[in-house]
Amino acid sequence: QVQLVQSESELKKPGASVKVSCKASGYTFTNYAINWVRQAPGQGPEWMGWIDTNTGKTTFAQGFTGRFLFSLDTSVSTAYLQISSLKAEDSAVYYCARGGYSYDFHYWGQGTLVTVSS
């Protein structure tokens, strides 16, 4: 069965960087793009962007440019989200997600809580 397993929660200081992983299993990794979604406390989800798992091409939503990086290691079917120069407002749950039927997010990772605090 399709699974997306993310790395554990992170506690970081402002200005630091964080790298969240999303390991896929149960399907051919390069057949589906990986999307990243942020959900801040008490807020709705925000689509951050996606990475083409075939080409590595990335697309970022407005508000997620500059400090955000998506990458891949196709040898281990894993996608990564890296955030640099962390700010308190980056504190959120970050999900990786994959489509299933159409333009949707059928499969989700379990989420990674990133807390930025001094």
Added chain:
Amino acid sequence: QSALSQPRSVSGSPGQSVTISCTATHIDFGGYGYDYVSWYQHHSGKVPKLMIYDVNKRPSGVPDRFSGSKSGNTASLTISGLQAEDEAVYYCCSFEGRNTFAYVFGGGTKVTVL
């Protein structure tokens, strides 16, 4: 700025029906139209669950109490025969298409079962 507007909350008694609206504003769908609307159920502390895709299609395993529709730039999710376990926050999401291949989420609607 692209936006999907949802009511903050709706409520109903067990067995009743509730409908959640999702209105698109300032979204350029390009050649795709408002045809790729999906709905997600989110229980606190859990992972969002896909309930409807492509406006009105149900994934395998989703009860047929959940249905989706669209009129113009407003999509809707209807829950018929409301059950206690339906109490959750529901988010709509649309594929924006055009050249950006982007998605936008609504702000979410809290469904309360009275």
